[in-house]
Amino acid sequence: MQHTNIYNMGLNQNAANFAALTPISFLQRSASVFPNHVAQIHHDVKITWAQTYKRCVQLASALNKAGITEGDTVAFIAPNIVPVFEAHFGVPMCGAVLNAINTRLDAEAISFILQHAEAKIIFVDREFSETASRAIKMLGANRPRIIHIDDPYYEGGQLIGEMDYEAFIATGDEDYAYKTPKDEWDAITLNYTSGTTGNPKGVVYHHRGAYLNAVSNAVSWDMGDHPVYLWTLPMFHCNGWCFPWTIAATAGTSVSLRHVRADDIYNSIRDNKVGYFCGAPIVLNMLNNADEELKAGIDHQVKVMTAGAPPPASVIEGMESMGFVVTHVYGLTETYGPCVVCAWHSEWDSKTPTEKARLKSRQGVKSPMQEDLMVADPETMVPVPKDGKTIGEIFMRGNLVMKGYLKNPRATEEAFQGGWFRSGDLAVWHADTYVEIKDRSKDIIISGGENISSVEVEDVLYRHPDVSEAAVVARPDEKWGETPCAFITLKAGSKVTEQEIMDFCRENMAGFKTPKTVVFRELPKTSTGKIQKFVLRDQVKEL
Amino acid sequence: MQHTNIYNMGLNQNAANFAALTPISFLQRSASVFPNHVAQIHHDVKITWAQTYKRCVQLASALNKAGITEGDTVAFIAPNIVPVFEAHFGVPMCGAVLNAINTRLDAEAISFILQHAEAKIIFVDREFSETASRAIKMLGANRPRIIHIDDPYYEGGQLIGEMDYEAFIATGDEDYAYKTPKDEWDAITLNYTSGTTGNPKGVVYHHRGAYLNAVSNAVSWDMGDHPVYLWTLPMFHCNGWCFPWTIAATAGTSVSLRHVRADDIYNSIRDNKVGYFCGAPIVLNMLNNADEELKAGIDHQVKVMTAGAPPPASVIEGMESMGFVVTHVYGLTETYGPCVVCAWHSEWDSKTPTEKARLKSRQGVKSPMQEDLMVADPETMVPVPKDGKTIGEIFMRGNLVMKGYLKNPRATEEAFQGGWFRSGDLAVWHADTYVEIKDRSKDIIISGGENISSVEVEDVLYRHPDVSEAAVVARPDEKWGETPCAFITLKAGSKVTEQEIMDFCRENMAGFKTPKTVVFRELPKTSTGKIQKFVLRDQVKEL
Structure with missing residues (x-):
């Protein structure tokens, strides 16, 4: 029992002084205060906040009419385009839970997820129709309804649903009395971890956390009103780190992007005056190494948030020389994406570029909320x-x-x-x-009883001018238990030898940390560009 | 009972995934992430976030040692200086509730508040020692302990407590395990309204609301990291609109200010590079009309938040011609201060100054949270x-x-x-x-940002032996916004003068509540004998 005092007598929660926190309120506010501000850009299509709100209400209503109710799962297999953004609001507005599925997964994995999440309905973009079809077939009789997404700017794939997304939302009522959560602890989305072993786990987010992380993003990144945000980061990863909701909280603009390609990204940044995007260091690296022509004509400030691996100094320096400001963050699917940020100190401004990069490569401190x-x-x-x-x-x-x-x-x-x-x-x-x-616990290399951080070795490798990408894993060794083995992709035209790489390492780190094996090859990657160390660990056995 | 579905089975709150929202966490974070950043400036004194945190923990510990416990009230009568800022954290950190009392109130009103709030301890700045002493005497045997605040930069008044604030916090333990709320609905502060009728009402704020409005301020005003905030707005008004907590959330700097004077304000803005302050239009007007010399040397952007009355066009134009950006907000004590903001639309930038001022004079839309x-x-x-x-x-x-x-x-x-x-x-x-x-709510007069209850003024007038009937309404005033205007019917044969009535009032109420105009005439009444104030409000215009 709570201690009774004058401050908790008769001062209870009621409809006037308490509302469950939910990011749906951000959509409602932006539509009400900035109805004509552009909320979404998809090529030549511009959709205002008033229109987005109306479409989300219709989506909620259409789902409701289709029998979807509280606690049902609504799945999406689609790139970062309009329907997925809208689903972040429209799905919970009918009380259901959004499950945005990683589009790079194979049919087996998708099938497992659909079955585990008990998805009642699935929205499939034409690009992913083949894998989705196979995944759905594996479900046997328990198949969800299928709605396809027919993006007019994409021609590949098939339309495999009973109707198109646009036709589906047209069945919804503009005046539908959409639902807000009775309890802010109610689920809003479901995100499956990639899990290196066994089946993926379904991480459940609630309205309270989605609301708070949306605001924490805005505060942490100092986004102000009306940020223009480009979707280089998949919305199927931690709901795009909660940025769909951040964009609504700040009445910003969500710029869609089907494929993470340097030309598309630079063109969009230039044409749409994009101010914000997120991506793994590999994305930044690709942008860094892109043709100079692509980079021309961008003279506004662009802020980049990166996570997944510490950004190498060369990448940070490259981005910042273009006037891009890089913020390093860290988190997991289980923490709504980033919940740790390398908050900058103004006194660091005067440090050398190398020292700045070193400071910035640290994961940092807890995010504001x-x-x-x-x-x-x-x-x-x-x-x-x-x-x-x-x-x-x-x-x-x-x-x-x-x-x-x-x-x-x-x-x-x-x-x-x-x-x-x-x-x-x-x-x-x-x-x-x-x-x-x-x-990662499993990425530590233990050699002769000494712990070697594979990240630390990789940092040194990235400083070599000929190294484009590097990953270090443990190689079993009779004498030492394990030794570091470096897998490297060289820059085009490089003539450097394995021995020269090892010599470079020996000059730049403790002898026991130096890779005893160096292998030049293309590195295996996940859909988000993360290097798949578990594949390399398998390859090590065959060396 | 809640509908059972797969999303609320076994997914409960626990210590890992739920924390009660409280602004205490902002203080803790700023002290941990930016320990050496200046949190408080008082003349030549600079106090970092690490020091502020330590002092707040010590204040909490000292209060705890003094027997203050959960749900006890801790009162302050002080200007906007260091101890009151720290009390916004230190008091709730021992589980108690902060009641910052309006320093302009008379002894009777303060006495009522202390007794109603059941204050266990009161901190009194030397400037307000006389009124506070009288107020405390009126309490009889139920007197709170008194700690005085001996500001080294102020010489007036007396030290009436058992010890000084600095000595008091020195009794506290730096390692005290301070309290955070068990429930975010727990009270954090108490703010008395001036009320339209009878005694003031005690408005209770909770940790959840304080946390959310602190963040809402930062988002709404786009404050970024490390804003420098000047205390032109009293912290005894809605806890300074929750800005003590906003400053902690943004690791900003709180700049103290004892007296709201143009020279002090301009000097502080210039010397401390103040970027943000709040104030009633009367404060803006005073700054506008100040000597040009005072304004010299300020070339950084300053943002001003104003409320209490719509800012006149001339005031907005004057401020903006100095490069100050004015935001109009609205709220009440009951809504943690401003919860409505005149959010700006970029398309309004091209309007004429007059049209802009008209748009800006509207109260606006709900604030972000x-x-x-x-x-x-x-x-x-x-x-x-x-x-x-x-x-x-x-x-x-x-x-x-x-x-x-x-x-x-x-x-x-x-x-x-x-x-x-x-x-x-x-x-x-x-x-x-x-x-x-x-x-405005009919009976309230807002003068210089202070609410004056017309009923309260009438009560005093009725105590004058020569007054037969009295009614007080607002009279528009260029300087103060509004001033109280008293319409009085004298008893037959009375020879009292207007000046004598005003003198009587001055002796019996706070100076700012004293009618600036007194008119003797027959009062208009309804058929049932009620005084028709709306008629008087019309007559005021012809004075």
Whole structure:
């Protein structure tokens, strides 16, 4: 029982002084205050906030008419175009839960997800019709209804649904009394982790967390009113780090992008005056290495948020020389995307480019609306000293941590054991409280009893002028237990040898950390451009 | 019972994924991430975020050692200097509730507040020692402990407490395990309204609302990181519109200000590179009319938030010609200060100065994190048409509405009747959804940003032996916005003069409440004998 005092007598929640937090309110406000401001751009199509609101209400109504109700799952397999953006509002506006599926997955994985999430209806873009068809067939009798998305700016693939997205929302009522959550703890979306082993886990987000992270993004990135945001980051990853909702909170503009290509990105930045985009360092690297012609004519400030791996100094320097400002963030699917940010200190402005890049390569501190972050011993949960050396696991807790894993109480319990979310990432804690990841637990190389951070070795490799991409994994070794093995993609035309790379490493790091094996080849990657170390670990066995 | 679905099975709140929202977390984050950034400036004294955090923890600990516990009231009578800023964190960090008292009130009103709030301890700045002493004496045996604030930059008044604020916090423990709310609905502060009738009402704020409005301010005003904020607005008004917490959320700098004087303000803006301040139009007017010399040397952008009355076009134009950007907001004590903002549209940039001022004089739309706003018939609660003509009452609801009135269930119930908060302000609703106030709640006079209850002034007038009948209404005033104007019918044979009435008032109420105009005449009445104030409001125009 709560201690009774004069401040909690007769001062209860009621309809006047309490509302469940939900990002739906951001859509409603932007449509009401800035009805004629452009909310979405897709090639030549511009859709205002008033129109977007109307379309989302219609989507909610159409879903409702199709029998979708509270707690039902609505799946999407589509690129970053209008329907997926609208689904972030329209689906919860009928009480349902949005599951945006990774479009690069194979039919088996998609089939598993559809079945596990008990999806009642699925929206399929024509580009992904083949894989989706196969995935749906595997479901047997329990097939969801299919609505296809017929993007007029794309010609490939097939239309496999019973009708088109536009026809579907046209069945909805503009005046539908859409639903807002009874409880802000109600689910809003479902995101499957890629999971390197076993089946993917379904991470459930709630309205409260979506609302708070949407605002935290805006505050953390100082977005102001009306930011123009380009969708280089897939909306099927942590709901695009919650940016659909951030764009609504700031009455901004969502610029669609089907394919992550340098020409499309630069053209859109120039033509639409894009001010913000997110992407893995690999995307930044691609933009950096693009033809100079593509970069011409961009003279406004562009802010870039990057995560997934520490951005190499050369990438940061390259982006910033174009006038792009890079912010490094960190998070997991379980934390609504980034909940850690490398917040900048103005006194760092005077540092050398190399020193700046080093500071920026650290993951950083808790984002404005995350409650707690610590690096601690994974066993005892005692925080490690802030000495920049002692390695521990990153733990988070607060309102930007998932509701849990869908239909997986055991995994949920494990993840939250001890009252914190366990990230599985290993890091040091610097004296200034900034966290720096040294490795995923499974990526640490233990050689002769010494821990070697594969990230640290990769950082050195990236400093070599001929190295385009690098990944370091453990190679089993009779004598040392493990030794570092470097997989490298060289820049076009490079003549550098394996030995020269090893010599370069020896000059730049402790001898025991130097790769004992160097292999030149194309690196295997995930749909978001993350290097797949587990594939490399398999390849190591065949060396 | 909630509908059961796969999304609410076994996905409950726990320590890892839920934290009560509280602005205390903003202080903790700023101290941890930006420990050496200056949090407070008071003349030559600069206090960093790490120091501010330590001092707040010590204040909480000292209060705890002094026997203050959950739900106790801690009162402050002080200007906008360091201790009051720190109290916004330190007081709730021991579980107590902060009551910052209007320093312009007379001893009777302060005494009523201290007794009603059951204040256990009161902090008194030396400038307000005399009124505070008298107020405390009136309490009889139930006196709170007194701690005085000995500002080294102020020499007047007396030190009336058992010790000084600095000595008091020195009794606190730096390592005190401070409290965060068990429930975000717990009270954080108490703010008394001046009320239209009878005694002032105690408006209770909770941690959730303080947190959300702090962030809403930052988003609404696009404050970015590290804003420098000058305290022209009293912290005893709606906790300075929640800006102490906004400054912590943005790791900004709080610049103290004892007296609202043009020279002090301009000097501080220049010397401290102040970027943000709030104030009633009268403050803006004073700054506008100040000597040109004072204005020299300010070449950075300054943003000004104003409320209390629509800012006249001349004031807006004057401020903007200096490069100051004016934002008009609206709210009440019951809504944590401003919860309505005249959000700007970029297409208005090309309007004439007069047209811009007209647009800006409207109160506007709901702020980013307020849930709902409407203008509706006060009886039926049916929204009025958005025609810019039909007058209705302003209603709000959502998370930026108070918890309720302390120990006043009847007033709380009335305020929330129908599931909305009734503002008592009359307005029209424009086609673009912007609200414009047409008539303040009938009996309130707003003079220099202070609410004056006409009933309270009438009560004093009625105490004069020669007064037969009295009615007080607002008289428009170029300098103050409004001043109280008293219409009086004297008793037969009285020879009292207008000046004598004013002198009597000055002896019996706070100076700012004293009628600036006194008119002797027969009062217009309804058939049932009620005084027709609307007739008097017409007559005022002819004075």
